[in-house]
Amino acid sequence: MRGLISSAFVIILVSGLLLFTNYQLEHKTGRVGKDTITVYNWGEYIDPDLLKQFEEEEGIKVIYETFDSNEGMMGKIEQGGTAYDVTVPSEYAVQMMEEKDLLLPLDFSKIPNVTHIDPYFMNLPFDPDNKYSIPYFWGTVGIAYNASLLEGQTFESWESLWDASLRQKLILVDSAREVIGVSLNSLGYSLNSTSLQELKEATDKLETMGPNVKAVIGDEVTQLMINNEASVALTWSGQAADMISENDDINYIVPEEGSNLWFDNIVIPRTSTNVEGAYKFINFMLDPKVAAQNAEYVGYSTPNTAALPFMDEEITEDERFYPDEKARENFEVYENLGLETLGVYNELFLKFKMGLR
Amino acid sequence: MRSKNPLRFIYATPYAAWLLLFVLAPIAVIVYYSFFDLSGHLTLANYRNFFTSIYFKLTLSSFWYAFLITFFALLISYPTAYFLTKTKHKQLWLLLIIIPSWINLLLKTYAFIGLMGIYGPINGFLEAVGIGNQQILFTDFSFVFVSVYIFIPFMILPIFNSLDKINPTLLDASKDLGANAWVTFKRVIWPMTTDGVKSGIQVVFIPALSLFMVTRLIAGNKVMTLGTAIEQQFLVTQNWGMGSTIAVFLIIFMFLIMILTSGKKGGIIK
Numbered sequence: 234m235r236g237l238i239s240s241a242f243v244i245i246l247v248s249g250l251l252l253f254t255n256y257q258l259e260h261k262t263g264r265v266g267k268d269t270i271t272v273y274n275w276g277e278y279i280d281p282d283l284l285k286q287f288e289e290e291e292g293i294k295v296i297y298e299t300f301d302s303n304e305g306m307m308g309k310i311e312q313g314g315t316a317y318d319v320t321v322p323s324e325y326a327v328q329m330m331e332e333k334d335l336l337l338p339l340d341f342s343k344i345p346n347v348t349h350i351d352p353y354f355m356n357l358p359f360d361p362d363n364k365y366s367i368p369y370f371w372g373t374v375g376i377a378y379n380a381s382l383l384e385g386q387t388f389e390s391w392e393s394l395w396d397a398s399l400r401q402k403l404i405l406v407d408s409a410r411e412v413i414g415v416s417l418n419s420l421g422y423s424l425n426s427t428s429l430q431e432l433k434e435a436t437d438k439l440e441t442m443g444p445n446v447k448a449v450i451g452d453e454v455t456q457l458m459i460n461n462e463a464s465v466a467l468t469w470s471g472q473a474a475d476m477i478s479e480n481d482d483i484n485y486i487v488p489e490e491g492s493n494l495w496f497d498n499i500v501i502p503r504t505s506t507n508v509e510g511a512y513k514f515i516n517f518m519l520d521p522k523v524a525a526q527n528a529e530y531v532g533y534s535t536p537n538t539a540a541l542p543f544m545d546e547e548i549t550e551d552e553r554f555y556p557d558e559k560a561r562e563n564f565e566v567y568e569n570l571g572l573e574t575l576g577v578y579n580e581l582f583l584k585f586k587m588g589l590r
Numbered sequence: 591m592r593s594k595n596p597l598r599f600i601y602a603t604p605y606a607a608w609l610l611l612f613v614l615a616p617i618a619v620i621v622y623y624s625f626f627d628l629s630g631h632l633t634l635a636n637y638r639n640f641f642t643s644i645y646f647k648l649t650l651s652s653f654w655y656a657f658l659i660t661f662f663a664l665l666i667s668y669p670t671a672y673f674l675t676k677t678k679h680k681q682l683w684l685l686l687i688i689i690p691s692w693i694n695l696l697l698k699t700y701a702f703i704g705l706m707g708i709y710g711p712i713n714g715f716l717e718a719v720g721i722g723n724q725q726i727l728f729t730d731f732s733f734v735f736v737s738v739y740i741f742i743p744f745m746i747l748p749i750f751n752s753l754d755k756i757n758p759t760l761l762d763a764s765k766d767l768g769a770n771a772w773v774t775f776k777r778v779i780w781p782m783t784t785d786g787v788k789s790g791i792q793v794v795f796i797p798a799l800s801l802f803m804v805t806r807l808i809a810g811n812k813v814m815t816l817g818t819a820i821e822q823q824f825l826v827t828q829n830w831g832m833g834s835t836i837a838v839f840l841i842i843f844m845f846l847i848m849i850l851t852s853g854k855k856g857g858i859i860k
Contacts, residue, residue, distance in 0.1 A: 305825065401725065407806060409826070446812075447725075447810065448727075448728040448809075449810055449811035449812070450810055450811065460709065461708075461709070462709065572628045572829065575826075575828070576628065576827050576829050576832075579822060580827075583814070583819065583822065586811050
């Protein structure tokens with residue numbers, strides 16, 4: 234008993250000490266001070282050198298945290314707790330955050346560099362007049378494939394994913410709208426379809442793809458493709474760019490029927506305590522040279538037209554990642570379909586996954 | 591109560607508060623949420639939805655895989671625990687078996703992705719012995735294998751404890767009275783270890799029902815469990831009502847399993 238009491242006492246003492254040190258450290262590094270901003274971004278989604286450059290130029294310390302899903306990020310913002318000053322939701326998440334009143338309207342007079350953004354990417358349906366958000370990166374959904382492991386398939390059409398030669402080869406992303414989207418695209422329906430009839434038809438068709446599916450996973454696919462463990466994957470353009478930079482045999486194609494055009498957007502959430510700092514950070518990130526360096530580091534496509542001349546031509550003239558306006562005609566931006574329809578998509582997707590063998 | 595020491599009441603307070611705050615209250619919240627639909631209306635639709643084919647099939651498949659995992663874990667753990675009690679430095683060996691369970695589950699799972707890959711060491715071995723390269727990852731086999739590996743320490747520990755407690759003179763007595771090894775096991779050792787086996791089954795079967803990361807990383811979502819469905823409902827679909835409903839059923843199943851595996855003590859012989 235005495236041993237128990239004294240060990241409990243030691244544990245409490247150690248925890249208390251750690252808590253105290255943590256508190257001291259946070260105050261010393263100015264974590265809760267005025268000259269800091271907290272940036273909440275996707276993993277591997279910024280060139281860390283730029284954070285240092287910003288700190289030196291503006292004298293504002295950046296606390297950088299990462300998330301791996303829009304839902305997880307929104308959950309943390311909604312709870313409050315941490316004073317996030319800048320975050321980067323995808324387009325449908327911008328809409329959801331706006332509906333939940335989690336965003337501050339942007340004052341463009343404090344972001345002069347916003348003029349560098351391609352007008353094509355401004356004023357989109359998910360945020361008319363860019364009241365709350367500015368596009369950070371954009372991209373498509375397509376097929377990454379390793380030609381050295383295949384027998385000459387080229388994937389110009391989504392239909393090719395149903396081809397019997399891909400038996401147990403295809404890796405899908407664990408996301409309902411992207412996977413059902415393949416089927417919707419191949420049938421010529423909208424990616425924002427809410428018609429139960431169309432969705433049923435799409436999932437019926439999707440089920441016949443079952444024998445080709447090797448796995449339905451998340452970010453792990455990048456490593457599997459790089460290591461030649463997998464030959465075909467449904468993926469996002471930026472993820473494909475990561476694969477290509479590590480493995481020369483991999484190629485990326487957006488099938489001609491069309492695809493999803495997606496955006497991640499900079500916003501200032503309501504949790505912000507240093508709004509001025511957040512504006513400075515956003516304006517800094519939109520600076521053409523900074524945006525160019527960032528885009529080269531991250532590998533996704535930048536909407537910043539003024540940045541393109543500062544980038545390697547090999548990147549900016551690559552039609553796979555910077556498709557011309559004609560190719561973009563078939564692209565569709567996701568709309569927020571509402572939780573009910575999202576539930577329908579996910580239930581159909583769950584059924585599809587359960588049918589896999 | 592009145593006649594007893596009033597201090598007893600005070601002593602019990604922390605435990606009562608703990609149970610209330612961290613056991614009863616969360617369950618109550620889950621049950622409460624399960625009666626709401628997406629737009630916040632009171633409804634029984636989630637429960638009706640649970641009995642549709644998708645979730646029914648999901649429940650069946652969860653039980654089937656949890657059964658497989660528990661079965662193989664028991665098959666491996668019982669003999670292991672038995673031989674452990676016979677070794678010289680049994681506490682040391684036991685420690686070596688327990689240590690892997692201190693390592694983060696996700697790290698172990700990621701390690702298996704490498705081990706079971708097409709160019710991983712397991713396939714290297716299969717190639718060397720002439721069986722040839724196999725697709726191991728993303729199969730039923732890999733899922734059950736990795737899960738069994740994860741749960742084995744939890745199965746061994748209670749069985750080891752109950753085996754270790756057996757008084758060796760009982761075994762001598764059994765031998766003296768003419769029982770052979772099999773009869774001794776069947777009539778003496780097994781009945782005295784059923785409690786250990788039961789608690790082993792509890793600590794494996796119940797978490798196995800709700801495994802979720804392993805289903806994606808090792809089985810490529812080709813195996814779905816109730817845990818995966820709950821995760822999806824909360825994080826992706828954001829239908830907390832439906833997620834809670836599945837959780838309520840999971841809790842009910844767990845209670846049933848607890849009742850089934852905690853019957854009479856002592857087994858066949860009293």
